[in-house]
Amino acid sequence: MTRLSHALFSLGQTVATPGALAALDEAAINALALLRRHQTGDWGDLPPEDWESNQQAVECGWRILSNYPLTTGERIWIITEADRSVTTLLLPEEY
Template identity: 55%
Template sequence: MNHPSFFPLQPRIRPGRIVATPGALASLNHNGIPPMALLLRHICGDWGDVCPEDWQQNDLCVASGLRVLSVYTMPDRTKVWVITEWDRSVTTVLLPDDY
């Protein structure tokens, strides 16, 4: 990937209201990952397992006020998405099947 491996804890986006689907919470619990860990990564600009083009697009979306999508792969290979809406009103933690 063409992104840094270290991210300072400096917020890049406002998350708004934070919500999560039951499936995402169950997956995080099953994998021993606290939801806040993914939220911090997302809010600080670590977009996870997106391709380099989507990483760049997210960086542009932060600057221009568009929707931002992060993808994180759990130890059991399940993918969890974190999406912040364009107006920064809500950030949702969900499984791709929940979309």
């Protein structure tokens, strides 16, 4: 579970839901900081088997999911699609 300093994959177009933007604003968290963590292999609050699955996803071109808790109690999910065309920031209930 080591985070690297370089990008492991392309994010494609980056989009965010209104709910995610509001949650990030309320928690005073910069979306770019979370995107950087996601892109460099820090998947956030996931069990070890999901970290392993994400590593395989990077190597095999599958969808990648990260889960970051915010200080407000909300969580932000970041999902990069398998074709790397788009990365979405959203709240879990918006999935």
